[in-house]
Amino acid sequence: MQDFDCENAESGNMENSVKKLDMLVVGAGFSGIYQLYKAREAGLSVRVLEAGDGVGGTWFWNRYPGARCDVESLDYSYSFCRELEEEWQWSERYAPQAEILKYMEHVVDRFALKDGIQLNARVSRAVFNDDRLLWTVSTESGEVFECTYLVMATGGLSIPQRPQLKGLDDFKGRWYHSAQWPKDGVDFTGQRVALIGTGSSGVQMVPIIAEQAAKLTVFQRTANFSVPAHNVPFTEKALAAAKARYPDRRAMGREAITGQFLNANTKTAAEMTEEEQRAELEYRWKGAGGGFRMLRTFADQMSNLETNKMVADFARNRIRSVVKDSAKADLLCPKDDLPFGGKRLCVDSRYYETFNLEHVDIVDAAAHPVIEATAHGLRTDQCEYKVDAIVFATGFDAMSGALKAIDIRGSCGKSLREKWEHGPTSYLGLSIAGFPNMFVVAGPGSPSVLSNMVHSIETHVDWIMRLLTQARATGVQRIEATQAAEDGWVQRCEDEANKTLYPRANSWYMGANIAGKPRVFMAFVSGVPLYRRIIEDVASNNYQGFEMA
Numbered sequence: 001m002q003d004f005d006c007e008n009a010e011s012g013n014m015e016n017s018v019k020k021l022d023m024l025v026v027g028a029g030f031s032g033i034y035q036l037y038k039a040r041e042a043g044l045s046v047r048v049l050e051a052g053d054g055v056g057g058t059w060f061w062n063r064y065p066g067a068r069c070d071v072e073s074l075d076y077s078y079s080f081c082r083e084l085e086e087e088w089q090w091s092e093r094y095a096p097q098a099e100i101l102k103y104m105e106h107v108v109d110r111f112a113l114k115d116g117i118q119l120n121a122r123v124s125r126a127v128f129n130d131d132r133l134l135w136t137v138s139t140e141s142g143e144v145f146e147c148t149y150l151v152m153a154t155g156g157l158s159i160p161q162r163p164q165l166k167g168l169d170d171f172k173g174r175w176y177h178s179a180q181w182p183k184d185g186v187d188f189t190g191q192r193v194a195l196i197g198t199g200s201s202g203v204q205m206v207p208i209i210a211e212q213a214a215k216l217t218v219f220q221r222t223a224n225f226s227v228p229a230h231n232v233p234f235t236e237k238a239l240a241a242a243k244a245r246y247p248d249r250r251a252m253g254r255e256a257i258t259g260q261f262l263n264a265n266t267k268t269a270a271e272m273t274e275e276e277q278r279a280e281l282e283y284r285w286k287g288a289g290g291g292f293r294m295l296r297t298f299a300d301q302m303s304n305l306e307t308n309k310m311v312a313d314f315a316r317n318r319i320r321s322v323v324k325d326s327a328k329a330d331l332l333c334p335k336d337d338l339p340f341g342g343k344r345l346c347v348d349s350r351y352y353e354t355f356n357l358e359h360v361d362i363v364d365a366a367a368h369p370v371i372e373a374t375a376h377g378l379r380t381d382q383c384e385y386k387v388d389a390i391v392f393a394t395g396f397d398a399m400s401g402a403l404k405a406i407d408i409r410g411s412c413g414k415s416l417r418e419k420w421e422h423g424p425t426s427y428l429g430l431s432i433a434g435f436p437n438m439f440v441v442a443g444p445g446s447p448s449v450l451s452n453m454v455h456s457i458e459t460h461v462d463w464i465m466r467l468l469t470q471a472r473a474t475g476v477q478r479i480e481a482t483q484a485a486e487d488g489w490v491q492r493c494e495d496e497a498n499k500t501l502y503p504r505a506n507s508w509y510m511g512a513n514i515a516g517k518p519r520v521f522m523a524f525v526s527g528v529p530l531y532r533r534i535i536e537d538v539a540s541n542n543y544q545g546f547e548m549a
């Protein structure tokens with residue numbers, strides 16, 4: 001099958017005609033770009049439909065001040081091409097958003113992928129035809145495609161949680177959401193700014209907005225743990241040294257629980273002396289460690305409450321040692337009922353230090369919720385805060401949101417929205433019973449958001465392509481996870497999660513950040529290496545759990 005005529009399509013000549021492809025990919029982030037590359041390599045006709053007017057996914061939309069990756073860029077980057085690794089020069093340990101976006105644009109150019117990506121094309125509906133074994137996919141603008149394989153590369157954090165705030169339309173200032181930031185940036189110089197939300201986005205924004213704003217008031221509903229990034233610019237020498245060891249680094253990453261090497265301690269806290277425990281905590285908090293290394297301080301940290309509390313207490317002490325005003329420090333210290341790492345850990349640069357500035361304040365939005373926006377600011381149940389701008393860093397309808405945003409109808413018209421009414425289910429986090437020939441990259445039920453996403457994405461895309469290559473070689477036209485396999489996997493994910501402390505936290509991993517969303521732990525918690533072995537075993541056992549016809 002040939003790729004359709006892109007020029008005609010874009011000029012509107014083919015507006016009402018159906019474009020036929022082997023594979024359609026939804027989303028041009030890290031997943032979609034790599035899926036396009038691999039599908040072309042395998043000789044498939046393939047097209048990526050992207051809602052934005054540029055590639056990059058998360059890194060296209062999240063342009064808020066201070067946005068940067070909190071997985072080290074040497075790890076949070078494609079590993080499929082050694083030359084790409086060699087030629088790209090990361091400027092910092094944790095690259096800022098603009099640099100990651102530039103990297104992704106470079107990948108698209110370098111591998112000549114641009115003509116396979118259609119921008120400004122938001123997919124609204126996808127319907128499977130059981131007789132013709134094809135997906136019919138429609139965009140909001142009315143274009144229609146038919147494809148044999150549908151790959152949802154829609155991302156786990158791509159549907160922003162829009163603020164449901166009474167009176168927002170009457171607010172006379174400007175308001176922004178972290179994930180829909182204006183391309184030209186925002187200058188807060190001299191303004192009074194309110195920021196709602198203290199997850200990773202809010203924590204990254206606070207120090208930068210504070211540099212400009214005349215007054216910054218942070219509305220915090222739940223204090224989460226944040227650890228110092230110890231971000232540094234790369235010297236030429238340091239980058240060259242790191243690159244000389246790149247293959248080892250990648251190999252160690254593959255065998256690490258999150259798909260990035262964090263020098264995990266293999267001992268439980270009980271196997272160490274107090275002095276050793278202290279040294280381990282210090283090492284991870286300080287420059288040699290930093291960032292997510294804090295999640296790997298003790299082997300039993302996410303399964304043993306006592307061990308977890310040791311790490312949590314250490315972090316709380318650090319917050320108190322930085323924040324001089326004890327009332328602010330009290331508020332910023334996460335409460336005892338939140339395990340360290342139970343909500344996704346934030347990684348910051350000068351977050352807590354910023355609260356020592358006189359013009360930066362924090363409001364307890366749990367005790368005094370924001371009730372409404374007024375013409376001139378925000379009102380809590382206590383008082384009105386007059387501001388010129390409101391920033392919402394209120395997160396996303398995570399994991400399942402992007403898939404449910406599209407009206408997906410599988411075999412016999414089955415609706416994904418209905419199927420997922422009580423929470424997302426899948427087989428291996430990449431296939432859904434009742435939705436043949438459709439694959440989800442890093443979907444619910446895979447390590448995805450608990451891992452180095454780029455590693456997980458490459459793992460999934462490689463696996464999908466191996467499956468499709470075999471299917472095409474053997475004349476298989478319909479690939480579908482069985483309901484029994486999906487049920488078994490859902491149960492396994494739940495069992496694995498229940499062995500940990502994760503379900504104790506009201507996190508977006510659990511769907512707890514969206515009112516009315518079912519509480520289901522949405523990721524495979526037991527790590528990238530085990531997960532990879534499981535899916536490799538499935539493949540070796542003739543794709544056990546799939547019906548192939």
Ligand code: NAP
Nearest residue numbers: 068069070157197198199200201202221222344393394395
């Ligand atoms: P988030 O972690 O879900 O945080 C949202 C924040 O908004 C929470 O503090 C939440 O409070 C608060 N909130 C939500 N609704 C509210 C309301 N009505 N009133 C008051 N507060 C409200 O969202 P995020 O910070 O955008 O981060 C989401 C994820 O994106 C991260 O966990 C991470 O996976 C990813 N991310 C990654 C990076 C990176 O560096 N790689 C950077 C940014 C984000 P509660 O906790 O009480 O719900």
